[in-house]
Amino acid sequence: MSELIELSEVLWELPASTRSDMRVPARVFADRELLAAIQGDGSLEQIQNVATLPGIVEAALAMPDVHQGYGFPVGGVAATELPDGVVSPGGVGYDINCGVRLLALPLTEAELARRREPLVHEISRAVPAGAGKTKGRARRGAEIEAVLQEGPRALGGSDDLARTESGGCLPGADAAAVSDRARERGAGQLGTMGSGNHFVELQRVAHVFDDAAAEAYGLRDDQVTVLIHSGSRGLGHQVCSDYVKQMDGAMRRYGIDLPDRQLACAPASSPEGSAYLAAMAAAANFAWANRQVIADAVRSAVGRVVGDESARGTRQVYDVAHNVAKVERYDGRELLVHRKGATRAFPAGSDEIPEAYREVGQPVFIPGSMGTSSFVLAGEPGSVELAFGSTCHGAGRRLSRTGAKKEVSGAELRRELEGLGIVVRSPSNKGLAEEAPLAYKDVERVVEIVERAGLSRRVAQLVPIGVVKG
């Protein structure tokens, strides 16, 4: 820890002089205990590698849930100055616009009562999960094209759009920049969860920390909520693969030399950079449409199990992306903010957030690990001052998948969760074990750090009462 400078109790810095190739410092949001855990994997080296990107400004940032990734660490934020600062597809990740959407049902857990288990089962039937070919409805080419250009708007008007980051449509999307192979991978996957750490979770509001913000978000004690975690599926994965390879081949032409090939990048204004940004925006739109179709399926399940009135009253609180690059302005500069495993968290007063939330700040959702609490946060001014309008995105992995399976079996975990009163639906015991709570850091500590750092504040704590895992 000796080379790290303590800027505050929850912010540490490796100066740019730490390595000759670093252009800016690397900063980590963490307390001493989390920092010790962070030093246990390769994430500190990776955030220093990010600090070498051409055009990066101020600092490469790691959130308290940071862990080792490839190229960028997961939980990393980097802003490059436009037009000539670089864009790095690896700084967004394979699952472009992986994100979370929160729905609030018009009833309490007590009112849901015995319909809880049937509702979880109905949601698991309505939202296809798992890897490979899925049972999502096959879409016509024209429909996919429209989704890539416009996002969920292409699927029909919905009040949810106003409560979605960027209105569910990133500007500059160009379906033509998305390869045929990416479209083939995405065909039939709209409205599907995927596997890995994706899930749909039925929850109850266990605690409200901030009454005014909770009221603005339409959340109250004991209310039932549904948290949806998914992304752009095979389509987004292929877009990332296509452009990482393209930029790997182009870097020499731009005189860029980096310590990790997976950081492959090109000036945002270059033909390669522009094409990636257009394809990334299209994949982000696909991801928002994916979560929209899942939300519609959840509402239909609510209708079948609880009743049509409850389905109509199931309101979207918000939808946030945590793997994306966006053009934003800070101190008069136009920057491209890469958030890989980090969430935008704009404070009160921002024009970018829905009017109904403008006095309290943007909602942010932090999923815990399976079986543990998730948190609703609100953006704070510190996010803009210290982190390009960003905060954390989850608990952050602590153990490898193999490590998790050594500690607990899927069957044991299933019994444990059911013992806690959580209904579990998962296609694979192995997949369940890989996502065991012990594989993750303590989400409550992660959230405490971002609050102490002034990036975002706690609004509500949600506890799981049913899990449908991908």
Next chain:
Amino acid sequence: VFRWVEHTAELELEIEAASSADVFAEALAAFAELVGKADGPAIEEEIFIKADDAAMLLVEWLDELIYLAETEGFVPEGLASVDLGKDWLHAMVDGHTGQPSHLVKGVTLHRLEFRQLDDGWRARVVLDV
């Protein structure tokens, strides 16, 4: 032989093989272990790929297997034949169709390695899962 190396979030694959062609056979065996078994119709897939160097050929090889698994439900079992050039590979892969059990999102260039040692070949690749 292949082995999975501990990585916090992803899967790191290390391969040791007697020949460069065997590296691709081992990568296929590792991928097959990930996606599990299938009991659908037996099929043979033809794969032809090109890349600038051997390391990128390995990336393309695994990318192709991901694509076939995701779009056709192809679960590979073994290499029927392989011809390897400096910047190309042509292979016939035996397998069955089914429901691949593990999603691999992409093949990264992080810590990518493909080199000849005194006693054979060594390769490393990190998969995003």
